[in-house]
Amino acid sequence: MNLLFTISGSSGSGKTTLLELLSRDLSINISVSHTTREKREYEIDGVHYHFITKDEFDSLIAADKFIEYENVHGDFYGTTKDVIEDFLKEGKPLFLELDVKGALNLKKLYPNDTFSIFLSVPIDELENRLINRSSESEDEIKKRLSRFDQEESLKKEFDYTLINDNFETTFEELKNTVLKRIKNGN
Ligand code: 5GP
Numbered sequence: 001m002n003l004l005f006t007i008s009g010s011s012g013s014g015k016t017t018l019l020e021l022l023s024r025d026l027s028i029n030i031s032v033s034h035t036t037r038e039k040r041e042y043e044i045d046g047v048h049y050h051f052i053t054k055d056e057f058d059s060l061i062a063a064d065k066f067i068e069y070e071n072v073h074g075d076f077y078g079t080t081k082d083v084i085e086d087f088l089k090e091g092k093p094l095f096l097e098l099d100v101k102g103a104l105n106l107k108k109l110y111p112n113d114t115f116s117i118f119l120s121v122p123i124d125e126l127e128n129r130l131i132n133r134s135s136e137s138e139d140e141i142k143k144r145l146s147r148f149d150q151e152e153s154l155k156k157e158f159d160y161t162l163i164n165d166n167f168e169t170t171f172e173e174l175k176n177t178v179l180k181r182i183k184n185g186n
Contacts, residue, residue, distance in 0.1 A: 001181070001182060001183075002093075002112075002113060002114065002115035002181040002182070003087065003088060003091065003092070003093045003094060003113045003182075004084065004087075004088075004093075004094055004096060004106065004110055004113045004114040004115070005028075005093060005094070005095050005096065005114075005115050005117065005178055005181070006095075006096045006097075006098050006102075006103035006106055006107070006114060006115070006116045006117065007019055007095065007096070007097055007098075007103075007117045007118075007119060008097075008098055008099060008100045008102075008103045008116070008117070008118055008119070008151070008158070009118055009119030009120060009121065009151065009164075010120075010121060010126055010144070010145075010147065010148050010151055010152075011073075011130065011144040011147075012121070012126045012129040012130040012133070012144065013119045013120065013121040013126065013129075013164055014119065014121065014129070014164045014167065014170070015097055015119045015164075016097060017167075018119070018164070018167075018170065018171060018174060019095050019097055021171060022095070022171065022174060022175055022178070023095055025175065026175065026178065026179070028092075028093050028094065028095055028178075029087070029092070029094055029095065030094075030095045030096070030097065031079055031083050031084075031087075031094055031095065031096040031097075032046065032047065032048070032049060032050060032083070033049055033050070033077050033078060033079050033096075033097075033098075034049065034050045034052050034057060034060065034066075034069075034076075034077070034078050034079075034080065035049045035050070035051060035052070035075060035076065035077045035078075036051075036052060036053065036054045036057050036075050036076045036077075037049070037051070037075035037076075037077070038051075039051045040135050041135075042135075049077075054076065057069075057076050057078070060078065060080070061078075064081075065080050065081060065082075066078040066079065066080055066081065067079050067080065067081045067083075067084050067106070067109065068098075068102050068105045068106055068109070069102075070098075070099050070101050070102045072099045073140070073143050073144060073147070074143070077098075077099065077102070079096060079098070079102070079106075084106075084110070088110075088113060093178075093182055099151075100118070100150075100151050100154045100155075101154075103116045103118075103158070104116065104154065104157055104158075107159075114159075115159050115160065115178075115181050116157075116158045116159045116160070117158060117159065117160045117161070117162070117174070117177070118154075118155040118158040118160070118161040118162075119161075119162060119163075119164050119170075120152065120155060120161060120162070120163045120164070121163065121164050121165070122163075122165065123145075123148060125165070126145070126148065127141075127145060130144060130145070160177060162174065162177075
């Protein structure tokens with residue numbers, strides 16, 4: 001049985017929305033990471049992320065609190081050990097939205113518990129989505145698009161990949177995949 005479900009993919013691939021709906025539908029928690037990134041207007045501290053300074057982040061690194069952390073687009077993001085351990089101890093599934101490196105690292109650390117999912121999206125659609133959600137500056141968008149090839153090249157290392165070209169069918173596929181892994185681990 002898998003308990004840790006990581007979902008990765010390019011920024012703008014729709015993973016945050018998919019995960020939020022899936023977590024509500026299946027009553028599965030989403031791990032709350034720490035980040036040094038600036039809070040977006042719609043985000044809530046402690047719900048979407050724990051927003052902290054770089055100094056605070058460095059203190060957590062020094063205290064060995066992170067199971068994994070990465071520098072993504074120039075900001076730091078990390079998952080603390082206690083979050084993972086608490087859910088594993090209780091035998092409860094957990095969703096984690098991680099960048100590709102973080103997800104593959106977690107899979108190495110917890111090979112039997114982790115099921116890694118890569119969510120892909122056609123590049124031209126990705127560009128449109130990033131521009132339309134207008135939460136990032138032009139520079140930010142460029143940075144995020146430049147990671148696209150790097151992220152796509154790692155997708156073969158994931159347990160499961162799917163293309164988000166239709167929200168409803170992607171949602172159903174993701175939901176059935178997760179349910180199957182929770183029930184029988186196949
Ligand atoms: P965003 O700034 O769009 O919320 O997230 C940027 C990237 O950081 C996304 O790919 C997201 O999945 C990733 N990310 C969020 N939290 C973590 C974390 O705890 N660890 C790692 N490795 N990546 C994370």
